[in-house]
Amino acid sequence: MLKGIPKILSPELLMVLCEMGHSDRLVISDGNFPAESMGKDAIVIRCDGHGVPELLDAILQVFPLDTYVEKPVNLMEVMPGDDVETPIWDTYKEIIAKHDSRGADCVGNIERFAFYDEAKTAYAIIATGESALYANVMLQKGVVTD
Amino acid sequence: MLKGIPKILSPELLMVLCEMGHSDRLVISDGNFPAESMGKDAIVIRCDGHGVPELLDAILQVFPLDTYVEKPVNLMEVMPGDDVETPIWDTYKEIIAKHDSRGADCVGNIERFAFYDEAKTAYAIIATGESALYANVMLQKGVVTD
Amino acid sequence: MLKGIPKILSPELLMVLCEMGHSDRLVISDGNFPAESMGKDAIVIRCDGHGVPELLDAILQVFPLDTYVEKPVNLMEVMPGDDVETPIWDTYKEIIAKHDSRGADCVGNIERFAFYDEAKTAYAIIATGESALYANVMLQKGVVTD
Amino acid sequence: MLKGIPKILSPELLMVLCEMGHSDRLVISDGNFPAESMGKDAIVIRCDGHGVPELLDAILQVFPLDTYVEKPVNLMEVMPGDDVETPIWDTYKEIIAKHDSRGADCVGNIERFAFYDEAKTAYAIIATGESALYANVMLQKGVVTD
Amino acid sequence: MLKGIPKILSPELLMVLCEMGHSDRLVISDGNFPAESMGKDAIVIRCDGHGVPELLDAILQVFPLDTYVEKPVNLMEVMPGDDVETPIWDTYKEIIAKHDSRGADCVGNIERFAFYDEAKTAYAIIATGESALYANVMLQKGVVTD
Amino acid sequence: MLKGIPKILSPELLMVLCEMGHSDRLVISDGNFPAESMGKDAIVIRCDGHGVPELLDAILQVFPLDTYVEKPVNLMEVMPGDDVETPIWDTYKEIIAKHDSRGADCVGNIERFAFYDEAKTAYAIIATGESALYANVMLQKGVVTD
Amino acid sequence: MLKGIPKILSPELLMVLCEMGHSDRLVISDGNFPAESMGKDAIVIRCDGHGVPELLDAILQVFPLDTYVEKPVNLMEVMPGDDVETPIWDTYKEIIAKHDSRGADCVGNIERFAFYDEAKTAYAIIATGESALYANVMLQKGVVTD
Amino acid sequence: MLKGIPKILSPELLMVLCEMGHSDRLVISDGNFPAESMGKDAIVIRCDGHGVPELLDAILQVFPLDTYVEKPVNLMEVMPGDDVETPIWDTYKEIIAKHDSRGADCVGNIERFAFYDEAKTAYAIIATGESALYANVMLQKGVVTD
Amino acid sequence: MLKGIPKILSPELLMVLCEMGHSDRLVISDGNFPAESMGKDAIVIRCDGHGVPELLDAILQVFPLDTYVEKPVNLMEVMPGDDVETPIWDTYKEIIAKHDSRGADCVGNIERFAFYDEAKTAYAIIATGESALYANVMLQKGVVTD
Amino acid sequence: MLKGIPKILSPELLMVLCEMGHSDRLVISDGNFPAESMGKDAIVIRCDGHGVPELLDAILQVFPLDTYVEKPVNLMEVMPGDDVETPIWDTYKEIIAKHDSRGADCVGNIERFAFYDEAKTAYAIIATGESALYANVMLQKGVVTD
Known part of the structure; x- marks a missing residue:
């Protein structure tokens, strides 16, 4: 743990977020996403037991979104x-x-x-324990300007 | 994730709990415990962002405590x-x-x-994000009889 | 071994079943299947000496089948x-x-x-000692909803 | 699998039995033995779900016992x-x-x-799923004379 | 070394023969065959100093030939x-x-x-010291039925 | 690079600082310190070309000092x-x-x-390009309380 | 550090520059370049916290530019x-x-x-902390003639 | 070093020459050849500081040239x-x-x-310190008949 | 295989013999010697199926014996x-x-x-298939003077 | 190869010299020194075929000797x-x-x-092909002050 950095970000996750550059993509996947098989060429980080919203909020404190797209x-x-509801999407939009x-x-x-195909070329995939369905979210990193 | 198994147990943690035998010890450490240096000869499993109680409860669903000691x-x-209070110990006792x-x-x-010395010979150490102080707990595995 | 989990599931197999996600495929192969060569891009788990039925039954206690297909x-x-008989298929159907x-x-x-081609892209292949012929079975994982 | 070799002997187990020499020791441990921690300096082979007797019988078909001790x-x-009964020991003696x-x-x-100390210096430890208690057995390899 | 198993079969070779399945191919190559470069995607096992016949004979004691082809x-x-003679082929046929x-x-x-191309996709290549020319032989594994 | 985190902290250094716990020690060594040989049991992180002061300042933004000692x-x-002057020590004290x-x-x-002996048991050693002599500094991590 | 060699060149960077040959390419990337994903088939060297000009100047002291192109x-x-200014290019030209x-x-x-495509086939990519935008530079190594 | 074997042949080089077979190719490259990038799929052996002629002469003492081509x-x-002279080629021919x-x-x-393309599929590339230009030489191994 | 070098010497064995220096010891062990357990800190080279005499003779062609002891x-x-006869020792003496x-x-x-203790500190151990008992031999390397 | 750096220094050797610090020791050993066994805890760098003098001269161009001892x-x-002459020592002294x-x-x-004992704790050992006897030399690195 470090001062001023959300403690849900593990040492490895912090390293991966930091080594990503402009235009690299990160998938925060729900608990049923086939993260390991989609991520054979990516870095897969386990965050079992966590929901996506708490991770999304913590990540966006240090990770800028791309403004070029x-x-x-x-x-x-x-x-x-599939007539599933996705109220978690509203939560995501509020966090963003x-x-x-x-x-x-x-x-x-x-x-x-198409999402699967994109995920296969992502830089990293975070495997959460999110139980909501269709709760995967993909982020493209922007430029750090400070 | 698997049917009937608490989803906070990651694939790797499940494997490690399963490969432990009678009398092997497991440390669930709080967020300030030097888990990586204490665990140089052990398996260290990161559970950043989680508290100890939710992990303890999930682990004890599958992990028997030793009845020989x-x-x-x-x-x-x-x-x-050090005049710190440890109310979390009561929570642990209820869960146990x-x-x-x-x-x-x-x-x-x-x-x-002495706890540090014992931890260095544990089979595995789980690094949590528990913010309570003196919140480390060490478990000794018992015999699976079913 | 763990409480409440079939002891035929090794620590590694438990980990692999747990890290699989929705739509990942698992092959439980018979003793003559070329598991190692088919599984060059997969995880191969040895269960020598076991038959397929006892593994299938244990796996389905924790592993849901896909309901999207x-x-x-x-x-x-x-x-x-090839005029071989396959009575073991009835056993499989009863277990399922x-x-x-x-x-x-x-x-x-x-x-x-075509089965070989599918097997090459499976997430994992279990090599058993099943002596029945044509006894291979491929499972597609479903969504864990609890 | 190979012709004339018990199929419960996995490829890796066969290799390990073959590379052992005169006076090397092998532990066939029961399901509660701490095989992984005792075997940190040994080769640990998982045979989850199998009992000790069927492994002992298969191993002794290819593995001579030391006649120098x-x-x-x-x-x-x-x-x-501890007033546990050990009827499995009779089974072992019949097999031997x-x-x-x-x-x-x-x-x-x-x-x-003392058994634990000896186990720590064994060449290999086989982790079975044997549910009988005190069912561990240690074998010392003899000279192959044919 | 093990009882009843030809001692020319090294522990590693025994393991590899055992993990091969129905239809996997094995090349026993002569001393001038480019075993390492042909076997970049295969398992290469060194048997320097041995001729092919003694290996072929030992292997066929445990390794069935495919009856489906x-x-x-x-x-x-x-x-x-190239007007080289190949009397060693007669030896091979007698052994088979x-x-x-x-x-x-x-x-x-x-x-x-074409042989080179087939060799590149073999499961394993054994590099011998056989000095006869054109002495390479490729075996396809059959079903173990006992 | 990440928002709000000093960019002199590399991804790996950030990970290491984060995985350290209460009482783990970190050495920021000058350019002539034998970092690699002292750090055989530690994690060695290269920061060639940087001075110690800029690293010390960046590290202390996220890394609390131990208050138990x-x-x-x-x-x-x-x-x-050795009549060398050490004005850099004043700089360190101002930063601290x-x-x-x-x-x-x-x-x-x-x-x-004695410093060398302590360094050998540190969790990590940072190798800088600091040209001042006697410019090594060892930090002991404290408790993160937020 | 070594006599007569710029100390910003880390041991690893020095090794990589030395093992490059005629026509190999090196990218010195700015702090927002996706160095790790572009460099999956290359050697990636972290120089966090450094600007490109100081590295370029040090590298060109030992690294000749190709005269065949x-x-x-x-x-x-x-x-x-994108109406960004690139005054750093003038600095680069002065250094060159x-x-x-x-x-x-x-x-x-x-x-x-096209730059990204070229970067993917470079021999090595240096990840700096350069905050200027469009500050990436690619160098092609020449012949060492002394 | 060994009796009767040129001592410029390092243990690793001797191993590589020995494991090559009929028709495998070896490149002895000059000091400016991009040996590491050309040899990504090959074995690269460093012989820094040596010229090509002394290596060529030592290698040909144990390595037969292919007589099938x-x-x-x-x-x-x-x-x-490019009007460079290549007197070193005459030296090579004398040695051959x-x-x-x-x-x-x-x-x-x-x-x-075309030479680059051939080099990429060679079995091994030796990186020398040869300062002559265009001094690379590629050898194809023949049959060892004694 | 190489010209003028006994083909029973595998590429790896040749490398190991070459990298040994003055006073390093080599064990050529018989088929029942516990080569793998004695050789945990050594290099173990498998020569299954070969007798000791043919290896001893080949090795001594390139490997000088120490004249300082x-x-x-x-x-x-x-x-x-143990009233076993050791006629193979005479064969060894003739070869030497x-x-x-x-x-x-x-x-x-x-x-x-004492032999076991010495073997544990040898540089390398060769595991043969020699069926004679007490057929192990330990060689100490001398100085190469040509 | 690099501009201004002796080309006998391989990329790896350059890296190792650079990562050494004040008081680390380097052995340049002759061709009969047991470099690999002495260097089990050190970095061993092969420079087969080279004499010690040319390496010593090249190394001292970039490597300062310790002035604290x-x-x-x-x-x-x-x-x-042993009445061997050591004229090479005079050569060393001239180079130094x-x-x-x-x-x-x-x-x-x-x-x-005692030299052997010191060598076992050196940071690195260079294995040359120097044929002179008693030609080993150990260097202790000093402080780089420019």
Whole structure:
């Protein structure tokens, strides 16, 4: 643990967030996402037992979103015919609005299998224990200017 | 994640709990414990951001305490002159009572530096983000009889 | 060994089952399946000396089958011209029926070489000592909802 | 699997038995033995879900017992005050008699903590799922003369 | 060394033969075969100083040939214009006849560069010190039925 | 790089500082210190080309000094007979005063060879390019309380 | 540190510069460049906290630029629509002129995504903490003639 | 060092020469050749400070040239427009004539970039300190007949 | 294989013999010697299926015996009470006489357990398939003077 | 190779010299020194085929000798009764005088077995092909002051 840094960020996660550069992508996946198989070429970080919102909030305190693209945040679209609700998306948008002035405007959606393809080329995937469905979120890192 | 197994138990933690045998010891350490240096000869498992109680409760669902010794659970004694309170110990005792009929009777105390020495020979050390002080707890595994 | 978890599940197998996610596939192969060569990109777990039925039954206690596809379980089709009997398939279907309400309806067949191709992209392959022929079975993991 | 070799012997176990030499010791441990911690300097081979008798019988088909010592086989003594029965020891002696003409005469006993010390210097430890208590057995390899 | 197993089979070779499954291929190469470069994706086992016949004979004691294909054994064809004699092929056929009732009928030939291509996808390549030329032989493993 | 974290802290250094616990020690060594040989049992982090003061200042922004001991900071004493000046020690004390209310009072001295002995048991050693002599400094981590 | 060699060159960097040969390329990247993901097939060397100019100057003292190509130095072009200034390029050109008689004439430009593609095949990427934007520079090594 | 073997052949180089087989290729590169990047899929052996002739002469004492091809030795052609002299080639031919009766007749030339492509698939690349330009030489191993 | 070097010497064995220096010891062990456990701190080289005499003869062609000690060759003494014959020792002495003018005079004996202790500090141990008993031999390397 | 750095210094050797600090010791050993066994806890660098003088001269161009001790250079004393001449020691002293104003005065001697003990704790050992006897030399690194 360190002064002033959210303690949910493990030493390894802190290192990975720090070594990422402009345009690298990070997936915070829900508990049912096949994080290990999607992440064979990525760094997979286990955060079992944690929900996505607390991690998203902690990460955005140190991790800027890309301002060179319109949608640096992407969610996995609900499959046609699957009538699941996704109230957690509103939670995500509120958290993002705390850290980025664009708020919900910088959040996009990607079809399920396209999301998988993107995830396979991400720099890192965080495996959480989030029990909400369709709760995966992908972040694209921006430029650190300070 | 698996059916019927607490999702706070990561794949690696589950493996380690399973490969431990009768009389092996496990330390669930608080966020300030020097887990990595104490655990140079042990397996260190990061559970950053979690408190000790939720891990203790999940672990005791699958992990039996040793019945061949009187005190299979040990806490780190408060240093003389340090007037910190340790209400979290009561929480631990309640959780233990849920899983072992001996309850608080099977919980002992070890002086700080003796605790460090014991920790160095433990099979595994779990590094949590528990912010309570003197919140380390050491468990000795018993026999699985079913 | 752990309380309440079938002891045929080794620490490593437990870890692998736990780290698999929705839609990842697992092959439980018979004793003559070329598990190591098919599994060059997979995790291969040795369970020499065990039959497939006892492993299948233990695995399905903790591992949900995918409900997003019709046939989350697949067997290797007998080669044309090979007049071997496969009574073990009935045993598999009974075991599956104990753990999934769809029973035999969720079990499909795949031609031998197509099965090999699928196996090469599985997340893990378990090498058993099952002496029955055509006794390989492939499972697709579902969502853990509790 | 190979022709004429018991299929409970995994490829790795076969390799380890083969590379052992005269006077090297092998522990076949029961399911509660702390095989991983005792075996930090040894090779640990997992045989989860198997009992000791079937492994002992298979191993003795290829593995000669030392004839240079009187007791090449050793069991862990029951702790004073522990009134557990050990009928499995008779089974072991019958199996040994099938493979070595000295039969039960070559089987000795070692006190629990002395057994642990010996185990720590063994060449290999096999971790089984044997549920009988005090069911650990240590074998010392003899000379292969054919 | 083990009782009843040819002592020319090293611990590692025994392990590899055992972990191979139905249809996996093994090359026993002569002393001039580029075993290491052909075997970049295979397991290469050094048996320097040994001839192929003694290894072939020992291997076939534990390793069944595939009965699902007509030619489970293949030799490298002599290059057109190379007038070398290959009396060692007769030795091979006699050895095969000792272990497989099909005898010489199950031995085929493959053109040199096609043989190289096949070798690159073999499960394992044994590098011998065989001084006869064109003395490489490729074996396809069958089903173990006992 | 991350928002709000000094960019002189590399990803690996950040990870190491974070994984250290209460009472672990860190050496920031000058350019002539034998960091690699002293740190054979430690983690050695290269910060070639940097001076100690800029690293000390950055580290103390996230790293609390131990309040359980009187001298959590220690410098290497000048060898008797060596008449080198150490103005950099004043710089260190000013930096420490910015981050810890005890200021210069928490800074002690250790004789050269005792310093080496302590360094060998440190958790990590940072190798800088500091050209000042006797410019090594050892920090003991305190408790993170927020 | 060594006599006569700039101390900002770490032992590892010195080794890498030395093992590079004629026509190998080196990227000195700014603090926001995705050095780790671009450098998956390269050697990535961390120089956090340093600017590019001090590294460029030190490197060119030991590293000759290729004289077989016209532009052995390349900068990343500003993206159309991005109105950032790049005064650091003038600094680079002055430094290059100190070490290579061609001076600014041997400096070219590459479009952003083409630069990424080139970077992926570089021999090594140095990750600096340079805060100027578009401050990446790619060097092609020449022949050492002394 | 060994009796009767040139002492310029390091233990590792001797091993590599020995494990090469018929038709494997070896590059002895000059000091400016990009040996490490060309040799990413090869074994790279450092012989810094040595010239090519002394290595070539030592290697050919134990390494036969291929007699199945016309040009088992190949040099890198001078680039058109580069008016460098290559007197070292005559030295090479004299050395080859000492060890192979074909002498200079078995030496061919390959265009620079084709040479690079061939080098990428070589079994091993030796990095020398040879200061002559265009001094790279590629050898194809023959059959050992004694 | 290489020209003029006995082909029973594998690439790895050749490397090990070459990297040994004056006074390093090599054990050529018989098939029942516990080579792997004695050699935990040594390099163990498998030569399964070979006898000791053919290896001894090949090794002494390249490996000089130490002339600074009286007995650079040592055999394991027969245990008191064990009435085994050791005709193979005469074979060893004849082979040694071929390569060292001191012949049998430079061959000594070491008691069994002292031999084990010496073996544990040897540089390398060769595991053969020699079936003769008490057939282990230890060689001390001399100075290469050519 | 690099501009201005002796090309006999390999990339790895350069790295090792650079990472050494004040008081670390380096052994440049002759061709018969048991460099690999003495250097089990050190870094061993092969420079086969080179003599010690050319390496010593190149190393001292970048490596300062310790001025805190009287004898930063040490030679291995000739064994009593061994009447070998050591003219190479004069060569060493001339080379040292070129780089250190103390010249031969800073060169001491150590008895053979004491030299071995010192060598075992050195930071690195360079294995040369030097054929002169008693030609080992140990250097202690000083402070880099520029």
